[in-house]
Amino acid sequence: MTDIGPVQARYTAAAHRLADVPLDQAGLGCGNPVAVADLNPGETVLDLGSGAGLDVLVSARRVGPAGRVIGLDMTPEMLDLARRHAAEQAVTNVEFHRGRIEDIPLPDGSVDVVISNCVITLSADKPRVFAEIARVLRPGGRIGITDVLADFSLTDAERAAGADRVECLTSSLTTDDYVAALATAGLAGIEVHRTHQVADKLHAALIRAAKPLRQNRSTVVVGVMKSEHAEQVLAVYQAGLDTGNASFETIAPSWDQWDQAHLAAHRFVATDSTGAVLGWIAATPVSSRCVYAGVLEHSVYVHPDHHGRGIGTALLTTYIAATEAAGVWTLQSGVFPENTESLALHRNSGFRTVGTRERIGRHHGVWRDVVLIERRSHSCGPV
Numbered sequence: 001m002t003d004i005g006p007v008q009a010r011y012t013a014a015a016h017r018l019a020d021v022p023l024d025q026a027g028l029g030c031g032n033p034v035a036v037a038d039l040n041p042g043e044t045v046l047d048l049g050s051g052a053g054l055d056v057l058v059s060a061r062r063v064g065p066a067g068r069v070i071g072l073d074m075t076p077e078m079l080d081l082a083r084r085h086a087a088e089q090a091v092t093n094v095e096f097h098r099g100r101i102e103d104i105p106l107p108d109g110s111v112d113v114v115i116s117n118c119v120i121t122l123s124a125d126k127p128r129v130f131a132e133i134a135r136v137l138r139p140g141g142r143i144g145i146t147d148v149l150a151d152f153s154l155t156d157a158e159r160a161a162g163a164d165r166v167e168c169l170t171s172s173l174t175t176d177d178y179v180a181a182l183a184t185a186g187l188a189g190i191e192v193h194r195t196h197q198v199a200d201k202l203h204a205a206l207i208r209a210a211k212p213l214r215q216n217r218s219t220v221v222v223g224v225m226k227s228e229h230a231e232q233v234l235a236v237y238q239a240g241l242d243t244g245n246a247s248f249e250t251i252a253p254s255w256d257q258w259d260q261a262h263l264a265a266h267r268f269v270a271t272d273s274t275g276a277v278l279g280w281i282a283a284t285p286v287s288s289r290c291v292y293a294g295v296l297e298h299s300v301y302v303h304p305d306h307h308g309r310g311i312g313t314a315l316l317t318t319y320i321a322a323t324e325a326a327g328v329w330t331l332q333s334g335v336f337p338e339n340t341e342s343l344a345l346h347r348n349s350g351f352r353t354v355g356t357r358e359r360i361g362r363h364h365g366v367w368r369d370v371v372l373i374e375r376r377s378h379s380c381g382p383v
């Protein structure tokens with residue numbers, strides 16, 4: 001565990017500062033997770049990093065006397081302040097616990113909804129926070145979070161230069177990283193909507209996701225592709241090309257050629273517990289014309305030895321969430337009709353067949369058809 005002393009000292013000072021401030025002005029968050037979570041009477045809600053208790057008390061009203069809201073915070077002075085606010089408002093269906101969001105002191109499956117307002121971005125171990133969220137949620141439970149995300153274009157140098165001014169800047173994830181981390185924790189139905197800019201290259205966002213009713217026990221992790229994956233990405237690509245049903249290409253290009261041909265954003269790899277790459281997904285723009293800015297074409301490859309393990313679905317799900325969060329309204333791909341596995345994978349992820357382009361290109365001297373498939377976003381683009 002990292003040393004939390006300096007961070008906690010900052011929130012101890014913040015609690016003293018907020019002590020004389022009316023509750024409705026005592027928020028240190030960046031949005032309204034209660035609205036995002038759409039709470040119902042009777043639900044049990046957990047607020048991660050509850051601060052002065054504002055979101056806990058609003059939630060308490062929403063879940064009513066049959067419901068319960070738990071605030072979790074690591075700073076004793078913040079907990080005292082939140083308890084005082086609850087007492088002043090005579091709210092009784094709330095409780096506040098001291099603890100870390102990386103190690104939530106609650107049993108498995110004990111919470112219907114996890115909310116959090118601008119706290120997860122501060123954690124030095126976000127994968128652990130997401131794993132803990134998935135653990136304490138009941139199957140079918142959901143999250144409604146507001147948090148801060150870094151723009152994809154934020155360089156390491158800018159991050160270091162700005163870290164003195166904006167605390168979140170040291171650790172905020174990009175949308176791609178955030179989505180991949182939620183998916184790796186086993187959460188599904190991930191939606192990210194950017195709301196407003198909080199600093200240069202930092203945006204607040206609303207994040208929703210749910211814990212599936214049946215948990216996939218896969219040990220495969222989906223993460224953002226890094227340059228160290230290059231060799232293995234090309235090897236998986238070549239293994240796909242060797243099947244004869246993946247692409248018109250027959251030989252995988254060099255890394256430089258591959259790198260230049262694909263967008264820098266929305267590249268993901270699926271790795272096993274040893275870090276070996278089992279599959280990848282990446283995009284190319286379909287046109288340089290700005291009217292098509294929200295239309296991307298993707299390639300998804302899973303090593304033939306690892307088909308049937310849900311890896312393609314995991315990659316596609318992460319890619320869909322990340323591209324929708326970036327405002328992409330149409331995803332398309334071309335698939336050989338003989339590649340029935342890929343067509344089924346895409347169909348199950350909401351793609352439809354636009355049509356078949358007959359004898360559109362030659363592969364090993366044979367004219368072949370390509371099925372054009374597309375997925376229109378429900379959350380962005382034309383209504």
Ligand SMILES: C[S@@+](CC[C@H](N)C(=O)[O-])C[C@H]1O[C@@H](n2cnc3c(N)ncnc32)[C@H](O)[C@@H]1O
Nearest residue numbers: 011027028029049050051073074075100101117
């Ligand atoms: C930016 S404030 C947000 C407070 C509150 N959610 C709000 O909207 O006003 C961050 C709060 O999270 C707590 N916090 C930060 N990191 C934490 C961690 N790793 N575990 C538990 N609490 C944490 C701090 O003590 C502080 O009260």
